[in-house]
Amino acid sequence: MSLNTPYVNTIPADREPPYPGDREIERRIKSHIRWNAMAMVVQANRLHDGLGGHISTYASCATLYEVGLNHFLRGNGGKDPADLVYFQGHAAPGNYARAYLERRIDTGQLHRFRQELAEEGGLSSYPHPYLMPEFWQFPTVSMGLSPILSIYQARFIRYLRARGFLKALPRVWCFVGDGEMDEPESQGALTLAGRESLDNLIWVVNCNLQRLDGPVRGNGKIIQELEALFRGAGWNVIKVIWGSDWDALLAADKGGKLVRRMEEAVDGDYQKYSVEPGSYARKHFFGVSPELMELVNHMTDEQIQKLLRGGHDPQKVHAAYRAAVEHSGSPTVILAKTIKGYGLGEAGEGRNITHQQKKLNEKELREFRARFEIPLKDEEVVQAPFYRPAADSIETKYLLERRAALGGFLPERKYRAEKLSLPAAAFYDEFLKGSAARAVSTTMAFVTVLTKLLRDKTVGSRVVPIIPDEARTFGMDALFRQIGIYSPKGQMYEPVDKETLLFYQEAKDGQLLEEGITEAGAMSSFIAAGTAYANLSLPMIPFYIYYAMFGFQRIGDLIWAAADSRTKGFLLGATAGRTTLNGEGLQHQDGHSHLAASSVPTLMAYDPAFAYEIAVIVRDGLERMYTKGEDLFYYLTLYNENYPMPAMPKGAEEGILQGLYRLKTGPKRRKLRVHLLGSGPLLREALKAQALLDEKFSVSADVWSVTSAKRLRAEALSARRWNMLHPTAKPKVSYLEAALSKEKGAFVAVSDQMRSVSDQIGPWVPGGLFSLGTDGFGRSDTRANLRRFFEVDAETIAVAALYALHRKGEVPAKTVERAIRDLKIDPEKRYPELR
Secondary structure, X not given: OOOOOOOOOXXXXXXXXXXXXXXXXXXXHHHHHHHHHHHHHHHHHHHOOOOOOOOHHHHHHHHHHHHHHHHOOOOOOOOOOOOEEEOOHHHHHHHHHHHHHOOOOOHHHHHOEXXXXXXXXXXXXXXXXXXXXOOOOOOOOOOOHHHHHHHHHHHHHHHHHHOOOOOOOOOEEEEEEOHHXXXXXXHOOHHHHHHOOOOOEEEEEEEOOEOOOOEXXXXXXXXXXXXXXXXXXXXXXXXXXXXXXXXXXXXXXXXXXXXXXXXXXXXXXXXXXXXXXXHHHHHHOHHHXXXXXXXXXXXXXHHHHOOOEHHHXXXXXXXXXXXXXXXXXXXXXXXXXXXXXOOOHHHOOOOOOHHHOOXXXXXXXXXXXXXXXXXXXXXXHOOOOOOOOOOOOHHXXXXXXXXXXXXXXXXXXXXXXXXXXOOOHHHHHHHHOOOOOOEEOHHHHHHHHHHHHHHOOXXXXXXXXXXXXXXXXXXXXXXXXXXXXXXXXXXXOOOOOOOOOOOOOEEOOOOEEEOOOOHHHHHHHHXXXXXXXXXXXXXXXXEEEEEHHHOHHHHHHHHHHHHHOOOOOEEEEEOOOOOOOOOOOOXXXXXXXXXXXXXXXXXXXXOOOOHHHHHHHHHHHHHHHHOOOOOOEEEEEOOOOOEEOOOOOOOOHHHHHHOEEEEEOOOOOOOEEEEEEEOOOHHHHHHHHHHHHHHHHOEEEEEEEEOOHHHHHHHHHHHHHHHHHOOOOOOOOOHHHHHHOOXXXXXXXXXXXXXXXXXXXXXXXXXXXXXXXXXXXXXOOOHHHHHHHOOOOHHHHHHHHHHHHXXXXXXXXXXXXXXXXXXXXXXXXXXXXXX
C-alpha cells in the first residue's frame, strides 16, 4: 500500500472554508513585516559587516506565520489556554518585525538587532529565552531540537491533564524547515506522537525545497517523502502545494495529465521554475504535451510566472490550519510548499545563495518596495529605513484587534508560577545520620531521597521522575507500584510479573515517565517539565536519572537548550565513574561528564560521595529553584558501589554546597603533611591512602571532600576578575582560597573523572595541585584492577602524595622510589590514556 497521495492539495477548493479576515489589510501588514524583517538585517550588516542574519527564511514563511497569528495562535490573556509555539529559528527577524508593528519593540531595538551588548540592549540573533526571557518561549535554532521538544511538550501537557493539573489542553505548534527534517531528532519521536494520539500537536513544515547550500531533494520530492514518513507514523497529513491560481487549471485537467506532470517534475525542476521567467515554465513544464500547453494558452508568461505555491496563499493556508485545529485523534502535520527568499527577486528568490543573503543594493531595494507596495519615497529606499503605520492607522488597529481577540501577543513568556512550599529541614535528618554498618550506594541513597519526596504531601505531586528504560538498573522498580508508569491508554494487558511485588504497572494517571531507550526523548520531557513554571504557570520538579555516559556525551545539545530555556530540575548521572562501573567497559564508563558539565553556565554540578551530601544538595537545589526562583538546574553523579554511609560532620553543610570541606584531619604528631582532595567513591580511596601514609611513611594527611570543582572554580574566577578590575581595593578572597590558603603541605586530588576536572581548581591551591584521574578509554574488570590501571587507587594516591612532597623538597627521591616498590606499583607500564 502506498503511503502517498497525489501531488496536489489535500483539501480540494470546494471544501475550503471562507477566509475570515480582511485579505487586503492583512496583505499590507504582511508586506510591512516583510520589509522590516529585511531592513533590520540589511541595516545591521551595513553598519557592522559580518553581523549576519537571515532574510530568506522569513520571506518564505511570512504567510504561514501571518495566517496563524491573525486567526489561530492563542496568546496568554484569553479564556482559552495559550498556544505554545516553536517559531522557526532562522525566521526570527519576522517575529521582531511584527512585534515592532505591535509597539512591543521600538525602532532603536530594531537598529540593535544582533547587537545585544549595546548599552540600551539589543535583540538576540535567534529565539533565546535566556537572553530575552519575556519574549521568547523556546530556543529553536539548533536544527532538529524544536521538533522533538514540541512532541514531548505536547505529551507532557497530556500527562499534566491526566494527573489533574490541567483541565483544557493548550495546543503546541512547531514551525520547522524541510531541510531540518533530516535531523535524527526531527524524525526520532514521530511514532510516539502518533502512538499517543497527540491531537494537541500541529507541525507546519515550511517546504521551500532548499537547505543552506542547495536543494533538499533536488532529484526527488521532499513533500512526498515527508508525507509517507508522517502517515506511516500515524499523523494526519495536510498538503498545501498549489495556490488558488492553480484551481482552474486542475479543474480543467480532465485526463489527469497536469497532476501526473506535477508528480513527474522533481524539486530541482520546481526550484528552477521559481527563478526563471514564465516562458521557461511554459516550455519545460507545460510544454511536454499538447494537452498541457492548451491548459495555459490563455495565460501570459507573466501570469504563469506568478502562479503561487500553496504556502504563499492565505486562503489555502487558512483552510489547512482550520482542518488541523478541528482534527482529533492524531497529531497533524501541514506540508506547505513555498519559495525560499520569496519576494527578493534577483537578490535571492529561489536561489541557492539565498540563505547567505544579508545585503540588498539600491535596485533590489526598489524592486522589493514596489513588489510589496511599501510607502517609501525613492530617496528613502536606499537607506532601507523601517516603516511602521501610525498608531491610529487601519493596519495597526486591525493587527492589535486580532491579537486581542486571540488572547494577546506571541511570542511571549510570562512568569506566573507560585513558589512551592518545601519540606522542612527535619525531612532530611535520616540521611544526615549515616547508615551505620549497612552498605549502600549513592544511587540507592538518592532513590531513597526521591521516594521520600514523592510521598511528601507538600511537593510529592509536583515531582516528575524520568527514566530512559533503566529503572531496575538504578533500583527504582519499586516506583512502578508506588506511583505508576504514565500511559495514556492505561494497562490493556496483564504484565508477566503481575504476581510479584514490584510488577510493571502502567496507569493513565501514572507519575513516572518511563521513556524507553531514548535519552533525547527523556531529556525533552525533562525540559518540558522543567519549564512548566514559565510556559504553563505550573512549577514541576523533574528528576531525570540516566546512565552518566549517555548524558552530556549523547544529548549535550539538548542540555544546552535546557539552560537556554531556563529549565529547572535535577539531572542524575547514575552508574558514573570509569572505575566504579566496573564490568561494562569502554562504551559505558563515564569519566568526563563533569568536564562537559563545566561548560553549562547555569548548571550546578556536584560529585557527591555520601548520602548526607546528596540530601544537602537536593535540599539546596529545591530551595534555590522553587522558593528563591533562581533559574538554575542541577547535575549530580551517582555511583553503584556499596559502602557504609557516615554521618555528616558538624558544620559541613556550607562546604558541601560551596564545593569543598575537610572530612578527616590527619594526626597532628607528624611533621610531614599532605592534603588529599577526593570526590565520589574515590574519596574512600583517599581515606585509605591517609592510613597508608601515616602507618608506612609517617606522613599526616588531611582528607577533603570536593563536591563541586565547577562551583569552586567559578567563584574563584569571579574573585580574581574583581581583583584585576579593582587593583587598589582590598582583594576579594574566594571560598576555595579561604579554605586552603593557611594550610601547609602538598595537595593531591583524585576522582573517578578525568584529571581535567580536578585541574579546574589548581591555580588557587597553595603550591599547586597534583591531580589523579581516569583519563583514557574504559575497561571491564574488577574495581580494584581498574583503579590500579587508571592509577587512582589508595596506593597510587600515597605515591602521588610522597612525590608532591618531594617536589617541595620535603621528601627525598629514594622515599618515593621505596613507596613505588613496597606498594607494588609498576613504574614502567604505559600511561593509561594511551592504552
